[in-house]
Amino acid sequence: MKRIMTSSDRVRDCKSLYSKRSDCKSARTGLNHEADHALRELTDPIQKKKDLMRIDVQYGNAEERRVIEGSEQRTAYKHGEIEEGEITRNNHNGYRYEMNSSITTVGVLEW
Numbered sequence: 335m336k337r338i339m340t341s342s343d344r345v346r347d348c349k350s351l352y353s354k355r356s357d358c359k360s361a362r363t364g365l366n367h368e369a370d371h372a373l374r375e376l377t378d379p380i381q382k383k384k385d386l387m388r389i390d391v392q393y394g395n396a397e398e399r400r401v402i403e404g405s406e407q408r409t410a411y412k413h414g415e416i417e418e419g420e421i422t423r424n425n426h427n428g429y430r431y432e433m434n435s436s437i438t439t440v441g442v443l444e445w
């Protein structure tokens with residue numbers, strides 16, 4: 335029997351990322367982070383490759399620093415996930431958690 339996917343299934347499939355509990359970012363902000371990497375692959379592949387090879391103690395490599403300190407901060411701010419002057423995270427680490435939707439940072443076990 336074929337099972338039809340419901341909206342609650344999609345919600346359960348949503349995953350967000352946080353490096354510590356107070357540093358949540360939504361899946362849509364995470365998607366933008368990955369899109370930034372992908373865009374650079376199309377527009378500046380040589381420098382991206384160099385930056386991936388350049389070790390950065392805090393973020394792992396220079397490409398991650400560029401994205402996390404750049405578009406990730408602007409996106410999270412525009413999504414209302416951080417206040418002006420706050421940051422989403424200061425590393426490239428994080429834990430995945432289940433959330434209510436792809437546009438929120440509220441976990442399924444929170445209300």
Ligand SMILES: [Zn+2]
Nearest residue numbers: 367371398401
């Ligand atoms: Zn990244």
